[in-house]
Amino acid sequence: MLLARRLLSLPSTLCRSLGTYKYLDVQEARPKVYQVNLNRPAKRNALSMEMWSEIGQCFNELSNTPSCRVVVLSGAGKMFCAGIDLGAFLSVVPRQPDQAHKSLQLIETIRKLQDDFTAVEKCRKPVIAAVHGPCIGGGVDLISGTDIRLMSADSFIQVKEVDLGLAADVGTLQRLPKIVGSQSLVSEYCLTGRKVFSDEALRVGVVSRVLPDRSAVVECALDMAQRIASKSPVAVQGTKSNLVYSRDHTTQEGLDRVALWNSAMLLGNDIVTAMSGGSEFEDA
Numbered sequence: 001m002l003l004a005r006r007l008l009s010l011p012s013t014l015c016r017s018l019g020t021y022k023y024l025d026v027q028e029a030r031p032k033v034y035q036v037n038l039n040r041p042a043k044r045n046a047l048s049m050e051m052w053s054e055i056g057q058c059f060n061e062l063s064n065t066p067s068c069r070v071v072v073l074s075g076a077g078k079m080f081c082a083g084i085d086l087g088a089f090l091s092v093v094p095r096q097p098d099q100a101h102k103s104l105q106l107i108e109t110i111r112k113l114q115d116d117f118t119a120v121e122k123c124r125k126p127v128i129a130a131v132h133g134p135c136i137g138g139g140v141d142l143i144s145g146t147d148i149r150l151m152s153a154d155s156f157i158q159v160k161e162v163d164l165g166l167a168a169d170v171g172t173l174q175r176l177p178k179i180v181g182s183q184s185l186v187s188e189y190c191l192t193g194r195k196v197f198s199d200e201a202l203r204v205g206v207v208s209r210v211l212p213d214r215s216a217v218v219e220c221a222l223d224m225a226q227r228i229a230s231k232s233p234v235a236v237q238g239t240k241s242n243l244v245y246s247r248d249h250t251t252q253e254g255l256d257r258v259a260l261w262n263s264a265m266l267l268g269n270d271i272v273t274a275m276s277g278g279s280e281f282e283d284a
Contacts, residue, residue: 018061023051025076026058030222032069032229032283034062041077046085047138049092054115063123066283069233070225071123072129073146074218083137083160114170121145121175121244124237126228130221131155131207132214135209141168145173147240148224151207152217156195163193178247180204232270233284238262 018026021039029035036058038045062068075081092113094105120127122140129143132152137160143149159176161168168190179188185204189196198210211217228236238261246254265271270281 018065020143021054021058022091023048024054024058026062028067029072030226030229032067033072034064034065034068034070034220034224035072035074035218035222038073038075038081041075044082044134045075045077045139046082046088048085048088048264051085052088052116052138056119059119059123059127062125064120068125069236069283071127072130072218072221072225073120073127073143074214074221075132079133079283080131080135080155081137081139081142082134083139089164110169117141117145117170124241126225126236126240128221128225130214130215130218131157134158136160137164137168138170141171142177144171144179146262147243149207150209150211150217150221150224151198152202152211152213153198154213155201155210156197157189157201157206158193158195159190160187160193161190175205176206179206230279232274232281234268234270234281235274237263237284245273 023038023040025035025037025039027035027037040046040048040051059071062071078095092106092109094102096102096105107199126148127146127147128150129146130150131139131143132155134156135143136158140157140159143157159168159172161172167173173190176189177183180186182204188194196204196206198207201207209220213219238258242254242258245257249257253269273279273281
């Protein structure tokens with residue numbers, strides 16, 4: 001087996017049929033394109049602890065599912081996500097009397113919640129967020145880890161944690177400044193908790209497209225995903241991996257890494273197939 005294929009297929013022993021989820025609806029919406037729908041509409045897709053854990057598990061599974069090449073993340077019902085379920089928020093506070101022991105337990109809980117959302121960013125397959133309606137608090141943390149964000153015209157994002165008496169702690173404060181590129185503007189969003197509507201979100205780069213409604217934004221996301229899925233998985237996964245790495249490292253470090261990456265990947269068959277006009281690529 002070629003080195004490029006071996007490197008991309010290392011986790012293949014973990015591949016299996018996807019698990020069953022209580023609060024996520026996961027289906028292959030287009031060939032090689034999986035749609036993950038937040039599916040707690042009666043609670044406005046508020047994030048319970050179980051739903052939070054399912055998100056991490058699901059994206060880890062999809063990362064290691066060769067038949068999946070791209071993921072579309074959407075929400076069921078009238079809105080994308082209302083943020084953390086307040087009942088769940090109260091449940092993470094330890095009940096031990098000793099403050100030091102409480103802190104030790106709480107930091108591990110926070111790290112687990114962070115890891116569940118970071119699974120979206122670490123997913124080897126590109127993730128496209130199709131946001132409709134309000135996207136609040138934890139919902140902003142969630143989409144900050146995606147690769148491409150689309151939004152319906154009636155949408156807004158709101159970093160609302162400051163109104164709940166805490167700092168956002170699962171990704172927004174770390175990722176949103178790099179997405180927007182303005183520390184001042186992100187500080188304004190996070191310190192005031194104001195709503196950022198779709199026109200502003202598009203203007204400042206939070207999203208790359210605004211569509212008329214939920215149906216249009218999901219359809220656009222699926223079309224885009226299908227186009228990406230038609231390309232070489234080696235090229236697509238390599239592009240995502242190196243974009244994320246380069247965002248957090250110097251230009252030279254990014255150049256060194258992509259040189260090492262392509263020293264292996266250029267030995268594969270996909271480049272020959274693509275340059276000869278072919279479109280049949282092996283899953284990875």
